[in-house]
Structures are given as structure tokens and as C-alpha cells.
Amino acid sequence: MDKKILLAHGSGGSLSHSLIDKVFLKNFDNPFLSEKDDGAIVEIGGTRLAFTTDSYVVKPIFFPGGDIGKLSVFGTVNDLAVMGAEPLYISCGFIIEEGLDQRVLEEIALSMTQAAQIAGVLLVTGDTKVVEKGGADRIYINTSGVGIVKKDLSVKGIETGDRIILSGSVGEHEVSVLLAREEFPFRSRVTSDLAPLNQLASDILEVDGVKFMRDPTRGGLATTLNEIAEGIGLGIVVYEDKIGVSDGVAAVCELIGLDPLYLANEGKMVVVAKRDCTGEVLKIMKGNPLGKESEIIGEVAAELNGRVCLRTKIGGTRILDMLAGEQLPRIC
Amino acid sequence: MKYIDEFRDRNLCLCLIKKMESIMGDSEVTIMEVCGTHTMSIFRSGIRSLLPQSIRLLSGPGCPVCVTPAAYLDHAIALSETEDLIIATFGDMMRVPGSISSLETKRAAGKKIAVVYSPLDALNIARNNPDKKVVFLAVGFETTSPSVAVTAIEAKKMGISNLYFLSAHKRIPPALRLLAEDSELKVDGFILPGHVSTIIGVNTYLFLAEGYGIPSVICGFEPLDILQGICMILYQLKERRAAVEIQYRRVVKNDGNPGAMALLNKVFIEKDSEWRGLGTIANSGYAMGEEYKELDAGEVFRLKERPSVENEGCICGEILKGRKVPNQCPHFGGNCTPYSPLGPCMVSSEGSCAAYYKYG
Ligand code: SF4
Ligand code: SF4
Numbered sequence: 001m002d003k004k005i006l007l008a009h010g011s012g013g014s015l016s017h018s019l020i021d022k023v024f025l026k027n028f029d030n031p032f033l034s035e036k037d038d039g040a041i042v043e044i045g046g047t048r049l050a051f052t053t054d055s056y057v058v059k060p061i062f063f064p065g066g067d068i069g070k071l072s073v074f075g076t077v078n079d080l081a082v083m084g085a086e087p088l089y090i091s092c093g094f095i096i097e098e099g100l101d102q103r104v105l106e107e108i109a110l111s112m113t114q115a116a117q118i119a120g121v122l123l124v125t126g127d128t129k130v131v132e133k134g135g136a137d138r139i140y141i142n143t144s145g146v147g148i149v150k151k152d153l154s155v156k157g158i159e160t161g162d163r164i165i166l167s168g169s170v171g172e173h174e175v176s177v178l179l180a181r182e183e184f185p186f187r188s189r190v191t192s193d194l195a196p197l198n199q200l201a202s203d204i205l206e207v208d209g210v211k212f213m214r215d216p217t218r219g220g221l222a223t224t225l226n227e228i229a230e231g232i233g234l235g236i237v238v239y240e241d242k243i244g245v246s247d248g249v250a251a252v253c254e255l256i257g258l259d260p261l262y263l264a265n266e267g268k269m270v271v272v273a274k275r276d277c278t279g280e281v282l283k284i285m286k287g288n289p290l291g292k293e294s295e296i297i298g299e300v301a302a303e304l305n306g307r308v309c310l311r312t313k314i315g316g317t318r319i320l321d322m323l324a325g326e327q328l329p330r331i332c
Numbered sequence: 333m334k335y336i337d338e339f340r341d342r343n344l345c346l347c348l349i350k351k352m353e354s355i356m357g358d359s360e361v362t363i364m365e366v367c368g369t370h371t372m373s374i375f376r377s378g379i380r381s382l383l384p385q386s387i388r389l390l391s392g393p394g395c396p397v398c399v400t401p402a403a404y405l406d407h408a409i410a411l412s413e414t415e416d417l418i419i420a421t422f423g424d425m426m427r428v429p430g431s432i433s434s435l436e437t438k439r440a441a442g443k444k445i446a447v448v449y450s451p452l453d454a455l456n457i458a459r460n461n462p463d464k465k466v467v468f469l470a471v472g473f474e475t476t477s478p479s480v481a482v483t484a485i486e487a488k489k490m491g492i493s494n495l496y497f498l499s500a501h502k503r504i505p506p507a508l509r510l511l512a513e514d515s516e517l518k519v520d521g522f523i524l525p526g527h528v529s530t531i532i533g534v535n536t537y538l539f540l541a542e543g544y545g546i547p548s549v550i551c552g553f554e555p556l557d558i559l560q561g562i563c564m565i566l567y568q569l570k571e572r573r574a575a576v577e578i579q580y581r582r583v584v585k586n587d588g589n590p591g592a593m594a595l596l597n598k599v600f601i602e603k604d605s606e607w608r609g610l611g612t613i614a615n616s617g618y619a620m621g622e623e624y625k626e627l628d629a630g631e632v633f634r635l636k637e638r639p640s641v642e643n644e645g646c647i648c649g650e651i652l653k654g655r656k657v658p659n660q661c662p663h664f665g666g667n668c669t670p671y672s673p674l675g676p677c678m679v680s681s682e683g684s685c686a687a688y689y690k691y692g
Contacts, residue, residue, distance in 0.1 A: 006439075007440070
């Protein structure tokens with residue numbers, strides 16, 4: 001079959017990973033990139049900085065719980081926060097399709113300003129390009145961000161027995177966006193969980209035994225867990241009944257055959273912590289509104305070498321693999 | 333959706349499994365689930381890991397994506413090359429390989445292919461694009477075909493003249509008969525599809541029990557439904573009787589849904605149909621009937637029968653018949669994975685190979 005870039009290559013699953021390996025890592029090869037993190041830690045004049053970039057192409061650009069502007073700010077803030085850094089400065093690049101209503105752009109800019117205020121970051125530089133009609137879909141935003149590293153987090157310190165904590169229920173962001181698309185045949189009231197995680201992250205960092213944090217965005221919780229397991233070469237066991245799925249998300253998933261564990265989140269956090277400090281971490285997380293539904297969802301296991309295993313609600317077990325491409329809604 | 337959790341109660345599940353062990357003694361049984369949604373649910377809930385070793389579950393030809401032949405996709409792909417034409421399809425058809433390409437690859441090459449969630453979405457696309465022709469890929473069993481029938485009726489009523497259907501609709505009972513007659517197949521019981529049965533009811537399956545003596549139970553899709561269904565089959569086997577029973581009483585009625593059947597009969601006629609891996613089965617498909625010929629994409633675009641090239645070595649057919657399991661296929665996990673599937677069983681989220689690969 002002819003080799004073309006497919007939508008599925010952008011889904012964050014293993015197809016995205018193989019594209020990164022085969023094209024980018026091969027060509028850009030350097031020690032920072034081969035860490036394959038969501039960002040890089042660079043040192044400038046003795047200060048350790050976290051540096052990250054992300055592009056936002058969400059459709060529709062307004063959805064219950066947010067819009068592309070807010071998403072682009074919080075998304076980058078969260079990437080920095082889970083790297084153990086305090087997010088400080090953000091840049092934004094706009095690619096706009098000719099014909100976009102100027103009021104829409106203003107609304108997005110306002111939303112970005114508010115988001116930056118809430119997260120305590122500054123939008124310090126930007127760029128705008130306009131492409132001809134059909135050359136883009138309304139508007140795309142790229143944001144990059146830098147922050148000062150407060151604590152070095154890495155999968156490398158993770159060992160057998162460490163606990164996995166999740167800050168709340170999964171799937172709300174992706175489902176809210178899906179529902180907001182006009183093509184979707186039914187309505188439901190699912191609101192995106194879009195939120196800045198920097199305060200929560202910095203609270204958690206206070207605890208000594210915290211080893212790793214990650215926000216499960218594209219590819220969802222399952223993908224994040226697989227990345228962790230792969231990174232450490234150890235297995236992970238998670239308990240289905242501990243992973244929250246709201247009624248609205250569950251209903252949509254049942255209806256069109258999606259698995260909530262693979263759906264994108266924009267305000268959730270996975271934390272790996274040493275076993276004996278889980279209680280403390282959990283307490284801190286529950287004390288923050290964004291983490292009040294936190295649960296210990298699993299632990300790191302020696303046996304499964306690099307695989308994630310789900311203990312199901314009825315007590316069965318199954319392997320929770322990385323997703324191939326996009327999740328495709330099924331026929332009936 | 334609160335109510336779903338009751339069907340995932342762990343203690344009840346364990347009870348049922350204990351019960352199975354006591355009914356079974358040391359006999360061995362093979363049970364086939366015919367519907368892909370069952371396959372998926374069995375894997376997702378980890379039922380296989382709980383069942384007594386002596387119970388073997390096989391996955392049958394129950395996923396409409398898996399049984400759609402490459403030739404059909406070749407037609408769809410050829411149509412996508414037509415100027416001013418939009419293909420509307422359910423998502424899981426996107427990655428199914430035709431003889432040389434797939435819809436996903438065609439979409440990447442700029443062909444107009446829209447993923448829809450219901451046939452009515454296709455109708456909307458047609459209405460909003462009066463200068464284009466829209467072809468809906470009508471795939472699915474008796475569960476999906478009624479909504480396609482409704483859409484066709486609606487389209488005609490509204491005078492929409494740019495929507496066409498490429499039907500590969502299939503009927504489950506003839507495929508079950510083929511399986512029941514297969515002398516190599518050793519299935520002791522069937523878990524029958526819940527959704528399909530809400531439409532067609534119970535009577536169409538009676539031949540399984542009466543003609544072939546195979547205990548069969550129509551099951552729901554929650555773990556408890558399936559476990560209870562298995563128990564019901566085991567009881568029948570133990571009592572040496574064969575009947576078609578309904579576990580999924582809360583949804584399935586004896587005579588199905590006569591209203592939906594009437595819609596099907598209005599729009600479609602029964603026709604021989606090719607199943608990937610199983611070959612042509614008499615009267616196992618639905619084609620657009622006389623009254624709806626002008627909406628039949630095959631007729632309107634004069635699509636000719638074409639030989640389809642299946643991937644060499646792909647044993648989807650054997651798998652759908654329950655003779656082999658996916659990891660007996662030489663391609664399994666090697667050059668056939670969900671990332672680059674060779675056969676449809678690896679593409680569809682409900683396909684056996686994909687389920688084995690993902691959850692195996
Ligand atoms: S299409 Fe319906 S009958 Fe077929 S596998 Fe899916 S749920 Fe089962
Ligand atoms: S593993 Fe691939 S090639 Fe083998 S039977 Fe399954 S789909 Fe076909």
C-alpha cells in the first residue's frame with residue numbers, strides 16, 4: 001500500500017510513535033529528543049529550564065468547557081507542569097484560514113488572555129500567518145512554553161511496588177469535542193475537563209517520593225500507562241473499578257463503541273509515587289479541586305515486562321495495549 | 333447508565349463461574365459467539381481469563397466489517413475516484429484493505445470520504461451538497477439495515493435524488509446454517525447476537541436446535557449476560573436438550589420487531605451474498621428491491637462483478653468458521669497488526685484477530 005501520512009498518524013497511539021521514531025528521531029537525533037518526553041530540560045547559565053511545544057487543531061474551535069485558545073494555553077502549561085517545572089512564558093503562533101470572522105479571533109485572544117492569567121503565565125511573543133481559503137480549517141494555534149524546573153522527574157526512578165494515582169475521571173475532553181461536532185447524531189451534556197494543572201502539580205511536588213507525572217492527553221490513560229511501562233521495562237497493573245468514567249462519557253462510549261481509557265483528557269494527571277508516600281500524595285491531590293476525585297488506580301509490577309494489564313470489574317484480566325491509530329466508531 | 337454496573341457485579345460473576353464448574357464436571361465444551369460485539373465484550377472484560385479451562389470460546393462471523401469482501405471495498409474505492417462524489421461510511425470501514433488500497437489511504441490522497449455515525453448523516457450530507465453525488469456504504473447485519481431502510485424511504489419521500497446506497501447488508505441466519513452444516517466444525521453451542529435478535533426475533537434460529545441439535549442462547553452484551561448465557565447453554569447440554577433460549581429478555585422479544593422487519597422488506601430483497609472467508613451464501617444478503625433501484629449505487633454506477641484479491645495466507649475464513657484461532661495465522665502479529673492489517677479481522681475493532689492482538 002502507498003505510504004502516505006494518515007490522520008491516524010496524528011492520534012498519539014503507536015502509529016504516531018513509529019512516525020516519530022522513523023522520521024524525526026532519525027533525522028534530528030540528539031540526546032534531548034531521544035528522551036522522547038513531551039518537552040525537553042535544557043540548561044542555560046546554570047538554570048534548568050523545561051521547554052515544550054504543541055499545536056492545536058481542534059474541531060470545532062468552540063466546545064463545551066473551552067475553546068482552541070484556552071486549550072492551547074492550558075495544554076502547554078500542563079506539559080511544563082508535569083515535567084516538574086513552573087510554567088512562566090508562552091509563545092503563540094496562529095495559522096488562520098482566509099475568511100475567518102475577526103470577532104472569532106478576538107474571542108479566542110480574550111480567552112487566551114484569561115487562561116494565561118489563571119495559570120499565571122505570560123504570553124510573550126507570537127506570530128500570525130494567513131493562508132488561502134481551504135488551506136487550513138479556520139484556525140490552528142501553536143504554543144511553546146518555558147518554565148523553571150523545580151524538581152527532576154523521570155521514569156528512570158520508577159520501581160516495582162510504586163503506586164499509580166489518577167486525578168479524576170477520564171474521557172470528558174474528547175467526548176465533549178466529539179459531541180460538539182455537528183456531524184454527531186445525538187446530544188448529551190459532557191463538558192471538557194480542560195484546566196491548568198500547574199498548581200496541583202506544584203503541590204504534589206512537595207512530597208518526596210513523587211517520581212513521575214504525566215497528563216494523559218491524546219491517546220488517553222491507556223497510552224500514557226503504556227509509555228510509562230515501556231520507559232521502565234516494568235509492567236503496570238491497573239484496576240478498572242478504580243478508574244472513574246462519568247455517566248455521560250460511559251453512555252457515549254457504549255453507544256458508538258469507544259473505549260474511555262483511550263480518550264483524550266485536558267485536565268487530568270497521572271502520578272507515580274513511592275508506595276509509602278501514596279497516602280500523603282492522595283491527601284494533597286484530594287485537597288485541590290482538580291484532584292478531588294483522585295484514586296490509586298494501580299501499581300508497578302515486576303512480572304509483566306513493559307506491558308499494562310487491566311484487572312477488570314468482574315475480576316478478569318486483560319492486556320491494555322497502545323492504540324494503533326484513531327479509535328474508529330463501530331457500525332452498531 | 334448507572335444500570336450497566338449491575339451487569340458487571342463481580343460476586344455474581346464468580347457465582348456463575350462456580351455454577352459452570354459444577355455443571356461441567358470434566359466434560360469439555362466449545363461455544364461460538366457469533367456477534368463481534370460479544371467477542372469484544374468477552375475480551376474487554378477478561379471473561380476468558382475467568383472461565384474454567386474446559387470451556388472454549390470461538391469467535392464466529394459476527395462482525396460486518398470482517399465479512400465484507402475485498403471486492404466490495406474495491407467498488408467503494410473506485411467510486412471515490414469519481415468526480416463530484418462523496419463516499420459516506422461508518423468509521424470502521426476506513427482501514428479495511430481492498431485488493432490494493434483502503435479508504436483511509438484514499439482520503440489521505442484527497443478523495444472525499446466522510447465518516448458518519450448513522451445513515452441519516454449521509455442523507456444530510458446529500459441534502460447539503462445538492463451538486464454532488466453521495467454514496468453511502470451500507471454495511472451491517474439486521475441491526476443496521478433497518479436504519480438504512482428508513483433513510484432510503486426518507487430520501488425518496490423528500491425527493492433527494494443524489495443519495496445512493498452500496499449495499500453489502502448481510503443476514504445472520506443463513507451464515508449460521510452454513511456453520512451448523514460444516515462437518516469439521518465442532519461447536520456445542522451458540523451465543524446468538526443480541527442486537528440482531530431484537531429485530532429478527534427467535535423463530536429464525538429454531539433450525540439450529542431442531543435441525544442440528546445445537547443449544548443456542550440469545551445473549552446481551554454485559555459480562556453477566558454472557559456468563560449467564562454460557563450457563564444456560566451448559567444446562568441444555570447437561571440435560572441433553574437443544575433449544576433456542578433468550579437470556580436477553582429485557583430487550584429481545586420472541587417475534588423480534590415486526591415494524592423493523594416490515595421496513596426491511598419494503599426496501600430490500602433477499603439475495604445471495606459473498607462473505608469474506610465464507611464464500612457466497614444463498615439468500616444471505618439484502619439488495620435494494622425494485623422500488624428502490626434508483627438509489628442502488630451498484631445499478632446507477634454500473635458496477636461490474638469483479639474478482640477480489642485477498643491477501644495470501646490470511647486465514648480469516650478459517651477463523652470466522654471457528655476452525656482456527658488468530659494466533660495460528662502465520663501473519664498474526666508479524667506483518668499483520670492493527671497498524672497494518674492484512675485482513676479485515678485485524679481491522680475491525682470487533683474482529684477476532686484485533687481482539688486477540690489487543691487483549692490476548
Ligand atoms: S454489527 Fe451488530 S451484530 Fe454485528 S457485530 Fe456489531 S453489534 Fe454484533
Ligand atoms: S492475522 Fe491478519 S492475515 Fe491472519 S487471519 Fe487475521 S487478519 Fe488475516
